[in-house]
Amino acid sequence: MRMKSRLSLFCACIIMAVAVQVAFAGADARQKSAPKAAAAKAQQKTPVLVQAYYPFNSQHKFIADYLKKYQKAHPKDVTVELYDQQTPEGRKAWMKTGLSCSGIFINGKTKWDIKRANGKTESVDFLKRMDVYWSHQDFETVVKRIAAESKTKAKAKAK
Numbered sequence: 814m815r816m817k818s819r820l821s822l823f824c825a826c827i828i829m830a831v832a833v834q835v836a837f838a839g840a841d842a843r844q845k846s847a848p849k850a851a852a853a854k855a856q857q858k859t860p861v862l863v864q865a866y867y868p869f870n871s872q873h874k875f876i877a878d879y880l881k882k883y884q885k886a887h888p889k890d891v892t893v894e895l896y897d898q899q900t901p902e903g904r905k906a907w908m909k910t911g912l913s914c915s916g917i918f919i920n921g922k923t924k925w926d927i928k929r930a931n932g933k934t935e936s937v938d939f940l941k942r943m944d945v946y947w948s949h950q951d952f953e954t955v956v957k958r959i960a961a962e963s964k965t966k967a968k969a970k971a972k
Contacts, residue, residue, distance in 0.1 A: 859892045860963030861956050866907040867915040868898040876943050880917075883953075890960040916940035917952075925955045 867873040884893040897903040917939045
């Protein structure tokens with residue numbers, strides 16, 4: 814009986830190790846970049862490109878609404894592209910990202926470091942549902958930082 818439980822424990826450990834490796838491989842794939850990000854970035858006139866991949870149904874529509882409202886309020890800083898996973902085109906575009914869930918790319922990346930008020934830096938992954946896994950404030954912090962850096966570079970270039 815002991816041998817059987819040890820074998821079960823051993824098999825469970827192997828399965829867990831494989832699952833961890835697969836999870837880390839998925840995280841690496843997410844950080845490559847959104848499809849078309851480089852091409853879209855070259856064509857846009859704003860320093861920030863946001864590409865959102867969600868099923869824009871009643872449970873997720875608020876995310877699209879928020880992103881569109883933010884773009885409208887900051888037209889010189891942000892370009893937003895929305896991909897509805899419920900449409901064939903949106904699902905196809907999402908599948909090319911390598912993501913296993915919904916999320917947004919900000920200038921081709923889902924993961925960004927954010928310096929908190931307490932001085933600590935935290936890594937935020939803009940995946941899954943807004944207001945549960947990441948916040949409006951997280952998003953705005955990253956976008957404002959990129960826009961400010963872009964303006965600083967533009968001023969330095971102009972001198």
